Amino acid sequence: MNTKAIPYQPQGSERVEPTPIDIVIHARARNDWSPSALSVPLVRIAADILLLVAGTIVGGTIGHLFQRTHTFELSTQSLLIGSLMYTGLVLCLLQSDNAYPRVCSLLHVKETETVLRVSIKAVMVTLVLCIVARYPVPRMAMLGAWICGTALLAIGRVWVLEAVRQRIAPALSQRRSLIYGSRRTARRFFTGALHSPMLGIEPVGFVASESEHSDAIYSYDYFQRDSRPIFHEALSVEMLTRLKIKDVFVCDSSISDHALKTLREVAQSANCTLSLVDDQEILANKCPTRVWEMDGLFIATTEPNDPGNFYKITKRLIDIACSSILILLSAPIWALLAIAIRCESKGPVFFRQTRVGQDGRSFEILKFRTMKVDAPKYARSPNEHTDSRITRVGRFLRKTSLDEIPQLINVLNGDMTLVGPRPEMPFITEEYGPWEATRLTVPQGITGLWQLSADRQYAIHQSIEYDLYYIQNRTVLMDVAILLHTLVYAAKGI
Template sequence: MNPPLNPHVAEDNFPLPLSSAIPKPEGRRGLRISNYATPIAFVFDFLSICLGSIAALLLYKALGGAHTGNETLNFLAFSVQYGLAFILFGKIHALYSYKHNLLKVRDTAGILRVSAFCFLLLSVESLFSQIAIPRLLLILSCALITLFVLFEKHAVRRLLARWKAKELGERQVLILGSGSEARRLFSFLLNSPDLRLQPVGFFEDQESEGSRVVYSHDYRFKDHATVYTGQLSLEFLRNLKISEIFMADSSLSPQKLAEISHLAAQHSAPLSFVAPVQVPGIGTPVSFRVMDGLFVTSYSGPHESSFGYVVAKRILDIGVCLCMFLVSFPFWIVAALWVKLSSPGPIFFEQERIGYKGKPFKMLKFRSMYIDAPKYGRSPEDSRDPRITSAGRFLRKTSLDELPQLINVLLGQMSLVGPRPEMPYIVSDYTLHQKQRLAVPQGLTGMWQLSADRKYAIHESIEYDLYYIENRGMFLDLAILLHTAAFAMKGI
């Protein structure tokens, strides 16, 4: 395998929405899966809801729940209504639009939102109509139906996307540039196979030592493409069988752009531009227009959280932390003894971090290194690092050394979900652009922690934090917590 290019950027990437830049594939007559993707998704959603209901009923019986024949019939009727309501609300909330989003957390957030609306609506209906359904059965069905739908919907989306891609065929795409915008575009195209655009490589004018690759944004470093260098030519485009070219390099001169445009025309390859339009520190771009040949970007002010969201997020933080503390309390005792016996020194490691709006606080961890290790030294990248204690190897590998940060969350210094807090000397060198990540409470987990980029410095992967800040909401927080739980269970 080619040696990896450090796939991190210090600049944000808000490219031109690609749905407007990518040509629509030409349709063909005849029976095609892509023409029936939405009805197929409807059927799978309804079936998964029915299966989740049956599983909830069986579990309710296994737990010794008493029920009558009428209660069972009422519950089955409830499940059918839920399935129909889910499809209706799902259509309204664009669950069937199949648009790519970073790490797919917004997909999960949308499913959670629609599920909550359905259960709220039908619970109110059952209350006023006095339909006899045991409360425990409703709670079990709420949990199991949601889990069944989450698993089914992500699986079916991947399946339908592959079917669409096979029907339409693929066009080879070359991306000019290898920075922030190029990587975001690469990730988008890889996760949108129904667009039938396959990115096969990156191209840069400047020569470099050795071969490089750029990885997509994902949970692990897996999908990647080679960065080619040198002089772009017709022969190169023909050898790679390039059908379309995307320009994602803002540093090229007008003369170079003209040369590339001429070359693309000679090769009969459409040329699309992805412009870096984010201006640090002034807000988020909300519209893109072409006015008399000029590319015009309009910005909104900072996205402020609603009072309701702030209160609900705090309630979630406290509730989940207390539950986690009660469940993990025996481990706290074991970990404390193990840390104390493995090396002399305190049980907890305290390190100053910068929190919400730049306020410093002491972040807690179970101590995983010897007491003489530099407090603000570079974090170990290998479990064999001599600074790590025997207890620390296990704690760091399982991320259980972070567990004491539940105390920071309970004290209000952190939240369960948010950008990871950084050390003062790093924050002191932040640009205006990077300081945007301090506009929300710092978190125990977040999108950066889920991504493969967690292996590198936090501030080098700011696109994850800015994506979260722009799209944050209660259901997105719940989605990130669910992805974190799945992430932990997979042992990634």
């Protein structure tokens, strides 16, 4: 779902068209930045330089140690010079690829994808330059430097963005803003503004309808640590003055013309700007496959966002290679878990259940059994680890996600893929509307954006936003980026 914030202009004034920014939302780029806002891109660039230099030096040194032939000696000076030159090349490519935008993508996956794409370009350019200059290429050193530098940059950038948001952003000049609405669009806008300090938007809270019973709204992220309260009162001049609001963003597509006129009058009286955030949910419900933008116009189409045969073939090859290797490497773990499961309770080691795959095809999913044998086979999954149906070993397996390992067999068989929407049970997919059914147009996977978010505590079909974002943006590098995020955050116990 793409949205675009349109600043309200009083009658008689010249309208200034906003510049769309390509993220989860399209927010208005402000020009009233304080000089301190320059510290954000400078910190990010400086961090990228340190990460790249450290990664390439460490990786180059390790690679050179494993060099089979020592006909080429790599001196410390040569390694440092090469590292600095490669770092400069990567920074230029990052800049040309708009890798330092004012806004951040959903769960920072796009940023990781950009790093992977730029690193591949950089190493190809480096190889060509070495061949043209007839410079002897230390293959293992270059390979080690590239792998280590790319990995450190991809992982480090996410941590740097989070540090910038928590430590630098509060000191920047921010405009206190109120979000009118409480549904999906409001939450997306809140997340984009919160994680993009360069926008200069400080969300204070939400104004919701009388039917909204929640007290707060959480952002789309890994931990759901960020939330803002919902004010259960009508928007008024007194409210805007009391909260020191400078901007009001209307994220409610169902608002009537009369209500919108009232909001404009209230905002003008409180000397606040009013912006409309286009909600594409209505278009998506009528035409669920894809919504795209053309020079400010939003177009809903039934044509799927087909990434092409290269993507499909490469994705399948990666699935086969990775699942085969992981099954072989994890074989001892399978044996230990099987023994632990059988020692605690009698019954099968594996849990088998019919799930719905791509295009509605059914298949039998495999998991390590985490619940008692007499637990209902087809029922909604337990939301709490204290559920009496779960065994003691099962709690450990669920917490560490080790119960999902047998699905590598499903991936090897072609029933599933490593990265994709999570497969649901038939009685759930039968309740799908046209919008939810979009999930079934792609292969179902083990991990994905939903599994990385804090919304994984809720039902999959209640958090379809992640799957739609993935379907519209999927590439080979995005799949690799999601796998990297899965490894990093799985290590943190998420």
